[in-house]
Amino acid sequence: MGEANVPLFHADLWPHRSLKPSGAAVVFGLYALLATPIVIKAAIHGFWPIPLLMGLTLAGMLAAYLINRRGGRMLERLELTPRALRVERRMPGGAVQRWRFTPGWVRVALAERRAGDNRLTLTESGRRLEVGGFLSPDERREVADALNDALTKARSAAL
Incomplete structure (x- = not known):
């Protein structure tokens, strides 16, 4: 491996998910535990919409959790070598997108919205890529600072 391929900076970025599967099991279990007596009493008294709506609520909560969990499998990988800044984005469905920037030309911008x-963007020759959305x-501020420091070192090493 030559010096041109030695990583000067590497970061794997992924979405934070605060509700782990074990926590979700507790939430859904508590909902089912608390809803069961209400559903039984409503069904006995002929209020059939109550069990139906509570079941739909549980199904909606589960669907929302699973969609959110799937989105958490996204990954953005940034790798800077003296010759290139490579960005690889792996989508939850498995699709991979790749971009390559030249360290001497790429600019890291952190714009207040x-x-x-x-918003953290990489810009080079009219191309613009948002990372870490x-x-x-x-x-995002930490990533921008670390990447700017690494780019400064890469540019000074190229001189």
Whole structure:
């Protein structure tokens, strides 16, 4: 492996998911536990829409959780070598997108959008790529600072 291929910076970025499968099991279990007496009493008294609506609520919560969980499988990989900044985005469905930027030309921009929010973009020769859109504003700031530091080192090493 030559010096041109030695990584100067490497980051794997993925969405944070605060509700783990074990936590989801607790949430759904508690819902079922609390809903069961209500469903039974409503069914006994002939209020058939209540069990139906509570079942639909549980199904909707489960569907939303599974969709959110699938989105958490996204991955963005940034790798900087003296010759290239490579960005690889792996989508939840398995599709992979790749971009390549030249360290001497790429610019890292952290633009403020709304109060407390920002957008991290890589720009080169009219091409623009947003990275880390799923990160918190502070995490995007950390990535931008670390990447800018690594790009500065790569540019000074190229001179």
